[in-house]
Amino acid sequence: MRSVLPVLSVVAMILGLWYAACLPMNIKGVLTEAERAGATVTPEGGKARRDMSEFALLVANGFAIPATWAQERPRLPAPHQVAIELWDTTVMKKITSKRSLVYHGWVTLSATLLGFVIGTGLGILLAIGIVHSRVMDMSVMPWAIVSQTIPIIALAPMIIVVLYSIGVQGIVPKAVISAYLSFFPVVVGMVKGLRSPDAMQLDLLRTYNASNGQGFWKLRLPASMPYLFASLKIGVAASLVGAIVGELPTGAVSGLGARLLAGSYYGQTVQIWSALFAAAILAAVLVGVLGLIETRVLKRMGMT
């Protein structure tokens, strides 16, 4: 409980900075709108104001300050505008509505989860292969690393086009991109985890004449759990990014990525920001859920 105060002050500070940033960001637009509506602004005429600094304009037009937090299409929406938009598009909208963020969030979440499951499964299998076979260690790991150096923005359209040409569309291409981003942290973490038992533990199994399979199930796999969970948390966040990126190049009509794209087409900054926040909240929830599972599992395993 003692940490509540510091946390709240940090949040208050961020909000304060945000509101302050809205002033210079939005003042020119506000003045243009005000002039069009018949108000007197100094100096008059868009041309005269164009090269002036935002701060000079703010000083000269103090009356316009509240309006910088209330524009319909601000350059930078104020926190409460984003909050209201979030509220309106989640709680106040029917889930089936095309404007409901819950609906769009679910579209993205389903692709995220599918991709995460595929990516995690693939990552674990690759890690098992790498740990048990020197050949795989030498051949797979470099490619896994190379795969992550290609910008996903460049790769995503190709994946979607290729899959579309063989008749695969909808959730699957998004999940593939999602899996592509999430398998890597799982591979790295699981390889480390499966190799975490020390020489003594491995020698002990040798004295029992245990097979590789027995060593895997009884020692390596349980020992890797803390590493697995650490990777899963990174992986699930990467999955979400992948699903959103996967929605961008298709001109998809639903999903958080589609909301971002539509928002930027029509200058709906409030919509963009609320979609961003929805994505952030979703990521936080996913990571939080994994964290809870981690705590319970590791506690039961006596590994905390």
Added chain:
Amino acid sequence: MSETTVVEAKNLDLTFPTNDGPVQALKDVNLSIEKGEFVSFIGPSGCGKTTFLRVMAALETPTGGTITVNGVSPEEARKSRAYGYVFQAAGLYPWRTIAGNIKLPLEIMGFSRSERDRRVKDVLQLVDLEGFGGKYPWQLSGGMQQRASIARALGFDADILLMDEPFGALDEIVRDHLNEQLLALWDRTGKTIGFVTHSIPEAVYLSTKIVVMSPRPGRITDVIDSPLPRKRPLEIRDTPEFIEIAHRVREGLRAGHGDD
């Protein structure tokens, strides 16, 4: 080699290739261990005690000479579950209960479920840990954990117990207690025990045979057959016989040191 010889090492050499050139860990080691003996290996750090134990356990392959365990190669002896090995650290799995840890080798060796339960009960009693089967390792003291790891090595009826400084990390009082228990266990089960230690009193108190080793290269400098009786109360450590053997061990260690 007689019927009852358990370990027979002849002209055993072992050289580790390292980055700084080869390290000779064992040189010309000759030793035979009879069934039911309690053999301690004592010597300064780096004299090859652990290495020799590991050779017996087929965890290390000698580069020269021959060694047999129960009349066959160490590798085959391991396959026939000839020995249980106790490391310096208990090395219990934190995610298994004490009973679960003792079951580990039994599961690997394919004992039936009921047989596993029965054996766990037996060995827990043997190491004086009845009632602790359901506890997790972190709930036990260091000494109890080490006893649990001994129980784990006892569960599958190996005739030979190889122990590498099992009580090295424990305080003197706990150590005395565990030594007493170990002797009782040895007496009851008739196992052959190979025991590495740094402590002269511990070696003399426990052993029927004390192997004194010296380093660079690791070799045996003296083998002392103890005249002490099998039944040994702790007070035996104050008798003249005990002190005399301890003296001889100390002389052996000193002689080994004088060489370099």
